[in-house]
Amino acid sequence: MTATGVAPGKVLLVGEHGVVHGGVAFALPFPAVEARAELRAEPGPLRLESPIWSGILDADTPPPAAGLAAAALATFALLDRPATGWVAHLEASIPLGAGLGSSAATAAALVRGILLAHGRVPGDEVDALVHLAEQAAHGTPSGVDGRVITVGQPIAFRRGETLDETQLVPTGAVFNLVVGYTGVTRRTQVAVARVTAFKDNEPVAAHAAMEAIKALAWEAIAAWRAGDAVAVGTCLDGAQAQLERLGVSTPELETLIRAARDAGALGAKLTGAGMGGCMLALARDATHADELVRALAGAATVWKQEYRP
Ligand code: MEV
Numbered sequence: 001m002t003a004t005g006v007a008p009g010k011v012l013l014v015g016e017h018g019v020v021h022g023g024v025a026f027a028l029p030f031p032a033v034e035a036r037a038e039l040r041a042e043p044g045p046l047r048l049e050s051p052i053w054s055g056i057l058d059a060d061t062p063p064p065a066a067g068l069a070a071a072a073l074a075t076f077a078l079l080d081r082p083a084t085g086w087v088a089h090l091e092a093s094i095p096l097g098a099g100l101g102s103s104a105a106t107a108a109a110l111v112r113g114i115l116l117a118h119g120r121v122p123g124d125e126v127d128a129l130v131h132l133a134e135q136a137a138h139g140t141p142s143g144v145d146g147r148v149i150t151v152g153q154p155i156a157f158r159r160g161e162t163l164d165e166t167q168l169v170p171t172g173a174v175f176n177l178v179v180g181y182t183g184v185t186r187r188t189q190v191a192v193a194r195v196t197a198f199k200d201n202e203p204v205a206a207h208a209a210m211e212a213i214k215a216l217a218w219e220a221i222a223a224w225r226a227g228d229a230v231a232v233g234t235c236l237d238g239a240q241a242q243l244e245r246l247g248v249s250t251p252e253l254e255t256l257i258r259a260a261r262d263a264g265a266l267g268a269k270l271t272g273a274g275m276g277g278c279m280l281a282l283a284r285d286a287t288h289a290d291e292l293v294r295a296l297a298g299a300a301t302v303w304k305q306e307y308r309p
Pocket of ligand 1: 012015016017018019020099140141142143144145188191192272273
């Protein structure tokens, strides 16, 4: 008996860091990359096979997979079944630490795989189970990664809010995004701590940047609904300026952002926690997205993704 759980990556269009401090994050699933967990029935303790770590998933699983173990054990508890008799084989095309939601997506794929292996169709419960894994991986994340990855649609996310349909952001026109990876892994916890330190040391400047990010996130949500790509692009550029003020941008990110803007991107910014990781750019159309991909030849990896109404 086998079952396969799948989950996409994610990008934050606008609102990273603001969402940690009470703002809204406008988040999109990013199916150009994905995680897959194949569950195979096999006698013995629950085991994980993955490129980052392989071994038994239990309360003593060490840090690289401690979050996955927590989510897996909680899933078996929810099913009221003992956590034995399965091997989970995990694979992902999402680079680790690139800001594309690899930790949340691998946890979501694993939880879905376990549920499917027990004949249960995965639903809203996946979000909370993924959040357990995210807390182990990132400390106190806002929960945006797990939420957008499990919902699989663009969302306006605020910390602590339960999912309802007011969070869903319909796509008003075809949008073409291009994402470039600097090749530098970022650590969300380090970037979030840097912003918190900036808040403590320069409260006035930090407050202004944070408020601007929150306003830009709402503007981008309205523009996305209205199908106004030019206005979305302006929000992206505005958010990048604020993220630079917060100190989470890097020369590597800015080189790629400049290359995208020079090639006519409607807007470009870092995405995710920053301090490495990925940038994204909004293209005019599908042909222009191909041009942006070429312009980002200096990136470690480039992906494109179309969003349709
Ligand atoms: C991570 O994708 C985005 C941050 O806002 C952190 C979080 O929301 O937990 C930087």
